[in-house]
Amino acid sequence: MSGSAGSRQPVSSPVREWLLDGDPAIRWQVLRDLLGAPEDVVAAERARVAAEGWGARLLAARDEDGQWMGGAYFPGRGEPPDDGGQPWTATLPALMELHAFGLDPTDDTARAMVALVAANCRWEYNDEPFFDGEVEPCINGRLVTLGSYFGVDVDGVVARLLADRLDDGGWNCWAEEGAVVSSFDSTICVLEGLLAYEAATGGSPEVAAALRGGERYLLDRALFRRRSTGEVPVDAWLRFSFPTRWHYDVLRGLEYFRAADVRDPRLGEAVELVRSRRRADGTWPLENTHAGEVHFALEDGDGRPSRWNTLRAARVLSWWDGPA
Template identity: 60%
Template sequence: MHDVTGWLMDSDPALRWQVLRDLEDAPSEHVAAERAKVAETGWGKRLLDLQVDGQWAGGACFPATDWQPPEHLSRFPDGQPWTATLPTLRLLREFGVDPDVPAVRAAIAGVRDNSRWEYDGAPFFDGEVEPCINGGAVALGAYFGEKVDRIVGRLLGDQLADGGWNCDSVNLENGSTRSSFHSTICVLDGLLAYERAGGDVAVGDARRAGEEYLLSRKLLRRASTGEVVDPDWLLFSFPTQWHYDVLYGLDYFRTVGGAPDPRLAEAIELVRDKRQPDGRWLLENTHPGIVHFEMEDGDGRPSRWNTLRALRVLRWHDRDQP
């Protein structure tokens, strides 16, 4: 059996501090000391240093039309670019960068003062129209201490009758009345972060209705036929970006906490089954598109991020099991 913990710790501070917190139950001062390094070195500092004029790649959701990526970023030219402000801030949040350190506060002030959505030119923390984008903006605002009540109000109005959200419900003239797993998980992520940050708008009922949408489908099946909605959701990616997959859904419910719902059982067994003989999990479904830099060795290779996330999901699920 591979020394999985040692392998996870032989990495970047963005991973190490979460291993200490979520898998090792390390003393809080040790966790805090490691987390403080995220903004000072490694991946976190690299991302912070790439901000120019308050944005990344010159845009909010997409790079500016005149932005020229460095040559080394052109590995996946046909996919959606993941270098603009929204996906970059999402990654910094995944890294757990301390939102109160001066370099991060300066970066967020730059976004607040300069970044505008491509759709209508609204300020970044006022949101856009698509629920998946607005869910991400709410999560970021809650994490970095920005007011996002206006976006939250819009999301509550965009919730569909089945409990979830769908970007197509606002994009099309005759919008969809059925929710999307992709949009719903992005919104839930934002609402949970907002609620825990002490947001002024009550979101608990809406959040629980969205969770029920996923749970009633066991995180992966159609309500109508019971079939798996999309085989790609059984493949684990990182970063997930706006894409849903089963591990993303499970890690969300781990963050919610409490006793695991029995309807998570099938998804949990999928995670168990994907554990390799050496105790690690693979990167399986990288979403195409240029990125600032690579963090893993590619699909089909052991993934530190997926291994960390899978282990902490199983630890949460199994802690009270007989």
């Protein structure tokens, strides 16, 4: 661990107040993760996600059949735009945002939402039902996150992910095209999903082995370096985004290890990178918004203080600097 005594306070009182002035999706997580508020206070604030602010607004954007924009991954069951952009308005990205907001999976609204998606949404690529999965690990990893969170059986998708793991311990969406080296993007999506699945179901020895292998893949590369040379192969990994979509960055990697409570010295450089990005006012900025259509913006734009990144960075530092 590292950091002086002064650096062990991840956010100042003014920053906490600024965070609490945000959407219910932010407030309940600040209360739980940074302030240690009583469970009933946290639960009451979390319950507002379905009825107010971003959560209610995104739920209201659904089609009558419960999908968003008539598609699982692309609006209208379409294809990627010719310019290579990515719309973020269909069902998978919308559900991932609601997961990030912390929509209570036991809420009647959430249960009805999941039932409609299960009944009506099918993947563009293979026409399979939504919760039966697609073919790409980066999609299936996020689907396992959603299924585990919202209480849907995704055992079959997990079995596919276990079979898709590459020899170096991670995953790559281009493996069907011959890729033999894992991708940070695919690997983080799968790790998050398998960790959620393990928490929800108890997991299995096979899931545990896959988690440890994927973790080693990232740790051996210090979360952002090329193993062979130590170079940083993708500059965008050093810029923090939200929502992260399918993309990897260092803060997302550290959030995974915090959730898994895996403390390893090889995380140290990544932690100090996060610490160094704190602005003079005590906030962290939004740095790398992933281009594409959205239902509505969650932040004020790149270069501006970000409540999401401040919350995420602060709880990573609180975990790392806290007692082992």
